[in-house]
Amino acid sequence: MIALKEFGHNIWLAEVESDSLDVRGALIVGDKRAVIWDTLSHPNDMRPFLPLIQNKELIIVYSHADWDHIWGTAGLPYEHRLVIGHSTSLMRFETDVPETLHKRKIAEPTQWDEVKLVKPNLTFQSELSMDLGSITLSLHMLAGHSPDCIVAFIPEHGILLAGDTVETPFPAIYEDSPLDVWIAELDRWAHDPRLQTVIPAHGTIGGYEVIQSNANYLQDVRDGREIHIPDGLSDFYVETHKRNIKYGRCNP
Numbered sequence: 001m002i003a004l005k006e007f008g009h010n011i012w013l014a015e016v017e018s019d020s021l022d023v024r025g026a027l028i029v030g031d032k033r034a035v036i037w038d039t040l041s042h043p044n045d046m047r048p049f050l051p052l053i054q055n056k057e058l059i060i061v062y063s064h065a066d067w068d069h070i071w072g073t074a075g076l077p078y079e080h081r082l083v084i085g086h087s088t089s090l091m092r093f094e095t096d097v098p099e100t101l102h103k104r105k106i107a108e109p110t111q112w113d114e115v116k117l118v119k120p121n122l123t124f125q126s127e128l129s130m131d132l133g134s135i136t137l138s139l140h141m142l143a144g145h146s147p148d149c150i151v152a153f154i155p156e157h158g159i160l161l162a163g164d165t166v167e168t169p170f171p172a173i174y175e176d177s178p179l180d181v182w183i184a185e186l187d188r189w190a191h192d193p194r195l196q197t198v199i200p201a202h203g204t205i206g207g208y209e210v211i212q213s214n215a216n217y218l219q220d221v222r223d224g225r226e227i228h229i230p231d232g233l234s235d236f237y238v239e240t241h242k243r244n245i246k247y248g249r250c251n252p
Contacts, residue, residue: 004048010030012027016210024199025249034058041072042075059081071101074115086120086124086148098117135156144218149163150163155194157196170238172243189208
């Protein structure tokens with residue numbers, strides 16, 4: 001089930017909720033352009049956004065190339081539109097992205113027939129800023145959860161769209177996660193005086209404390225400290241924590 005809500009003036013959040021997946025994307029509408037931040041997991045997830053785009057120039061931005069953030073693009077009028085991602089995301093469309101879709105189609109026949117993989121046609125390395133008309137969207141690399149992760153900042157509202165770089169109860173570490181860089185960048189954002197609201201793709205919306213909590217967790221994993229995780233976690237997060245310990249203690 002997908003829920004759409006207006007979070008602020010000309011900012012909408014779409015949340016896909018199910019037993020196995022909770023993920024959040026966003027639509028930011030300026031006077032001239034509209035940006036969809038992550039197209040979620042299925043083309044059907046994008047249908048609620050279509051009436052809100054109207055005649056604006058549409059830009060699509062991927063926070064990273066994990067399947068639950070990019071498989072909805074075919075539900076949008078994406079042809080001849082800017083599709084933006086980090087340069088490393090483009091590389092993933094040649095490797096794990098199609099492999100994941102192939103496996104899903106085998107496991108769940110017909111469920112993913114509408115999915116079409118749409119690569120970024122504009123990439124960047126460090127930062128990229130866009131004037132949407134009355135509102136700005138500034139993209140910043142923040143490698144961590146995956147090497148292609150980025151965040152998006154809306155300075156007029158103090159909003160950070162964090163993708164999977166922060167998460168509650170804690171983020172997911174992988175074998176190639178650059179922990180030291182990840183922690184340093186989270187600390188930098190946590191101390192940015194402009195920041196008011198953090199909107200992760202998974203978990204609770206909050207303030208700077210969401211970022212600091214993630215940075216503290218990552219540092220504890222990195223340093224091999226004992227970590228007391230909350231009671232009542234889902235099986236997914238129990239397993240995620242075990243994997244985090246495995247990868248985090250051998251990952252710089």
